[in-house]
Amino acid sequence: MRFVHDTLPQRVRFASGAAEEGLAAEVAALGARRVMVIAGAAEREFADRVTAGLPVVHRHDDVVMHVPVEVALRARAAAAERDVDALVSVGGGSTTGLAKAVALTTGLPIVAVPTTYAGSEATAVWGLTEDSVKTTGTDPKVLPRAVVYDASLTLSLPVDLSVASGLNALAHCVDSMWAPRADPINQALAAEGVRALRTGLPLVVKDPQALDGREQTLYGAYLAAVAFASAGSGLHHKICHVLGGMFNLPHAQTHAVVLPHVLAFNAPFAPDAERRLAASFGSATAVEGLAMLRDRLGAPRSLRDLGMPRDGVAAVAEAVVAAAPAGNPRPVTLDAITDLVRNAWEAR
Incomplete structure (x- = not known):
């Protein structure tokens, strides 16, 4: 048996009903003071609840499936304008994907709070779509530093x-x-x-x-x-x-x-x-x-x-x-x- 295996560096918190507590701990561990929350309109209620008490300077809801390049550019501009020092994504794969698109060019750390079973939060894979072509790649900068799993946040998923x-x-x-x-x-x-x-x-x-x-x-x-x-x-x-x-x-x-x-x-x-x-x-x-x-x-x-x-x-x-x-x-x-x-x- 011969193989080479990479284990990605990431902290995982898994506890139903404890997303707010776990997220606060991870943002504090980063020392973040200017947080950008990325969450689509459908996740607004969850996002507001679990990010209560965080030093949020911007809530970004311009989330689109497959992360079109123009959507990524708007999110990157929003982060730069507000001098953001950390990203919190609350949602499914498209939301995590948009946070990764921002991290890809800025190096900002991500704390991910998934509300679906997409799995993007545990990978260093990014994806962007332009002219009907989806391009993917891997970069350690886009791997969320921490993931906060709370199964109660998936209860409303049809x-x-x-x-x-x-x-x-x-x-x-x-x-x-x-x-x-x-x-x-x-x-x-x-x-x-x-x-x-x-x-x-x-x-x-x-x-x-x-x-x-x-x-x-x-x-x-x-x-x-x-x-x-x-x-x-x-x-x-x-x-x-x-x-x-x-x-x-x-x-x-x-x-x-x-x-x-x-x-x-x-x-x-x-x-x-x-x-x-x-x-x-x-x-x-x-x-x-x-x-x-x-x-x-x-x-x-x-x-x-x-x-x-x-x-x-x-x-x-x-x-x-x-x-x-x-x-x-x-x-x-x-x-x-x-x-x-x-x-x-x-x-x-």
């Missing part, structure tokens, strides 16, 4: 969005099994992440206001993100980044639709990873386990339903082949990816 966001987290686990820097440590984290997510998500669907399901799902989403941060972006995420940038499709729902197709594509060519995933699902095969979970959750099924035009299949396939990571378990050919994307569009 069931359908909870399912999509949770399956997005599950995609982090699956990609981590065979991504460019996959190793035994992030595979172990991913396997436990799958177990937690397949346990927690059905509980969320059954009783959206119960904390046990929300906590298991949030815990699984964190493990998934840590594994993904180490393993890197695999084929699944390359496909979803192309789709999101090209057609502005909803991020979590796109991951939920594409995931079973990528799993079926790669699993036969990665038998060890497939066995670990199957064990985490508690099923005979990984594909079967994911299919049963998706049926229980009422997961989104097709790219067509998300607004992708049928005539976009060819362009997506070409872009994916050009961006595909080296070392994917199965050869990435134009014909194979065209079939995969078409099947995802048709829900075949």
Whole structure:
């Protein structure tokens, strides 16, 4: 056994109902005196509550999915105008992504308070969209210094969005099994992440206001993100980044639709990873386990339903082949990816 594993430096506080206390402690640890709070309009109530008492000089609600470059520029300007010394993000992946876009050029520290299961808060990955192309990269400056997890902040997340966001987290686990820097440590984290997510998500669907399901799902989403941060972006995420940038499709729902197709594509060519995933699902095969979970959750099924035009299949396939990571378990050919994307569009 030989591998090189990177563990990212970050403090995590996980306690339901304790976001305000934990956030205050982390901002104090930074010595911050001029805080910019980034939270979309939908998270305004949460943000006001958990940031009460902090030295906030600006509340920024101009949050847009996939972080268009012009949105990032406005947020950077707002931070500069107010001489901000720390960023607090309260929300989902788009909110965290905007904070990262500011940190990328300013080096400002981030404290993230997630309200979904996106996982961006645990990675050093940033993404910006311009002219229908989403560009991603990694930089240690964008990794939040601390994450404050409070499962009670996810209670108002509708069931359908909870399912999509949770399956997005599950995609982090699956990609981590065979991504460019996959190793035994992030595979172990991913396997436990799958177990937690397949346990927690059905509980969320059954009783959206119960904390046990929300906590298991949030815990699984964190493990998934840590594994993904180490393993890197695999084929699944390359496909979803192309789709999101090209057609502005909803991020979590796109991951939920594409995931079973990528799993079926790669699993036969990665038998060890497939066995670990199957064990985490508690099923005979990984594909079967994911299919049963998706049926229980009422997961989104097709790219067509998300607004992708049928005539976009060819362009997506070409872009994916050009961006595909080296070392994917199965050869990435134009014909194979065209079939995969078409099947995802048709829900075949």
